[in-house]
Amino acid sequence: MSDEYEHDPTLLTNYLCQAYLPPLVLDSNLPAVPQYAPPWPRIEELDMNRPRLLRLVSEIPLAALQNAIRLYFMGFENRLRIDWENTRLTLPCPGITVLGPSAVARLSVCCEHDFLAALEHFVLGTAAEAVRTIERRQFDEDELEFERVLVSSARNAKKLWTLHTFGPQVPPTGLTRPGIVVVSIPPWKLSLGNLHEFSCRRMVRTLLTRQLSLYSCFNAISQFPPGELDREFPSNTVWSNDTKLWAMVYDSCRVSGYRWFVVTTYQYWVFGTFSLDWSGAEVTPPVPFDRTRGMSVVEMLTFWLECSRNKTKYWHISANAQ
Numbered sequence: 001m002s003d004e005y006e007h008d009p010t011l012l013t014n015y016l017c018q019a020y021l022p023p024l025v026l027d028s029n030l031p032a033v034p035q036y037a038p039p040w041p042r043i044e045e046l047d048m049n050r051p052r053l054l055r056l057v058s059e060i061p062l063a064a065l066q067n068a069i070r071l072y073f074m075g076f077e078n079r080l081r082i083d084w085e086n087t088r089l090t091l092p093c094p095g096i097t098v099l100g101p102s103a104v105a106r107l108s109v110c111c112e113h114d115f116l117a118a119l120e121h122f123v124l125g126t127a128a129e130a131v132r133t134i135e136r137r138q139f140d141e142d143e144l145e146f147e148r149v150l151v152s153s154a155r156n157a158k159k160l161w162t163l164h165t166f167g168p169q170v171p172p173t174g175l176t177r178p179g180i181v182v183v184s185i186p187p188w189k190l191s192l193g194n195l196h197e198f199s200c201r202r203m204v205r206t207l208l209t210r211q212l213s214l215y216s217c218f219n220a221i222s223q224f225p226p227g228e229l230d231r232e233f234p235s236n237t238v239w240s241n242d243t244k245l246w247a248m249v250y251d252s253c254r255v256s257g258y259r260w261f262v263v264t265t266y267q268y269w270v271f272g273t274f275s276l277d278w279s280g281a282e283v284t285p286p287v288p289f290d291r292t293r294g295m296s297v298v299e300m301l302t303f304w305l306e307c308s309r310n311k312t313k314y315w316h317i318s319a320n321a322q
Contacts, residue, residue: 008078009082009084009095009096010081010082010084011078011080011081011082012076012080012081012082012130012133012134013073013076013080014096015082015089015093015096015097016073016130016296016298016299016302017073017295017296017299018093018094018095018096018296019089019091019092019093019126019296019298020091020092020093020290020296021091021122021123021266021289021290021297021298022091022092022099022104022107022122023107023289023290024107024109024115024118024187024266024267025107025108025109026109026187026188027108027109027110027111029110030109030110030188031188032188033187033188033189033190033191034191034193035191035192035193036191036193036194036241037188037189037190037191037193037194037241039238039240039241040189040241040244042232042238042239043160043244043247043248044155045153045154045155045160046232046239046244046247046248046251047230047231047232048230048231050230051226051227051230052224052229052230052247052250052251052254052278053277053278053279054224054229054246054250054274054278054279054280054281055223055224055226055279055280055321056223056224056279056280056281056321056322057199057223057224057280057281057282057283058280058281058282058283058318059199059200059282059283059284059285060271060272060282060283060284062284062285062287065271065284065295065300065315066294066295068303068314068315069295069299069300069303069314070295071314072303072306072312072314073299073303076134080133080134082133084097087129088125088126088128088129089126089129089130090103090121090122090125090126091122091123091126091298103121103122106118106121106122112162112186115184115186115187115266116148116162116184118266119184119264119266120146120148120164123266123297123298123301124146124164124166124182124301125146126298127298127301127302127305128144128145128146128166128305130298130302131144131302131305131306131309132144134302134306134311135311143167144166145166146164146165146166146182147164147165147166148162148163148164149162149163149164149165150162151163151248151252160248161183161185161248161252162183162184163181163182163183163184163252164181164182164184165179165180165181165182165256165258166179166180166182166305166308167179167180167256167258167308167309175276176257176259176276176317177256177257177258177259178258178308178309178310179256179257179258179260179308179309180258180260180261180262180304180305180308181249181252181253181256181258181260181261181262182261182262182263182264183245183248183249183252183261183262183263183264184263184264184265184266185245185263185264185265186265187265187266187267189265190241190245190265191265192267192268192286194241194242194245195242195263195265195268195270195286196285196286197240197241197242198242198245198246198263198270198283199270199283199284199285199286200285224246228243229243229246229247229250232244245263249261249263249272250274250278253274254278258308259273259274259275259276259308259317259318260272260273260304260307260308260317261273261274262301262304266289267288267289268286268287268288268289269284269286269287269288269289269297269300269301270283270284270285270286270287271283271284271287271300271301271304272284272318273316273317273318274317274318275317275318275319275320275321276317276320277320279320279321280318280319280320280321281318282318287300303315
């Protein structure tokens, strides 16, 4: 590959592999979060009268995912060009684009509204524009935009959590529905320690109790015993934040019908899928927002969007639990 090709600023692939998420500037009045965020209050709406089917969670090796992403984008060679006069690619990229004063102002976060606005402007909007470029679709295609959804209580209209969906807003016509769910939690409510527990807490516990090898820990099972994910108490012990998060992600995906999902605090990203019968899931370890070596977060998100839309076969949904 020539140097001219590698530094061509009009190539989408060059932009995506180098684009980075600028750090958020959190207001000093927001609570500081240690390694683990304080326990969330009980969310009664997560109590289910019918069982959640999730039983097994496996880990997605980042090296394997990186190889799949590289193979996917190599297929485009130099065919995807960016029209910088008409684009919504808003992330900065060395040697290609920088943030202007208005964009820098968007990074100042004083509340959840600011957090969601920054997430949508910089990351979700850029990934959606990348998908439109890849699929050669119009910039105003409503189907190829993220839609913010506020999940509220049916009892008192209290807001429970926020998610974004990307996909058709019509009832599914088959077993699987093309699209994705992004569950976004502000970084002052969810920490890196919580996300590590979300992705591998039970794997570590299995290693300690069954004396599995380290290799088995990274490739073995993370189990939810029957009933554990259905109700918090009095029938079960008090749920940790990561267990609540699994219930939130499961419900968000099950209601929408999308088996591909992302959990993010902006500072960290977890990518995952559910199996065909919802009994299995797979997730990556938390990926830091400033990761650019090997693959960037926006590359991963764009790839995940295209996989969820059945536009590539380089990755598949999780296997069913056995």
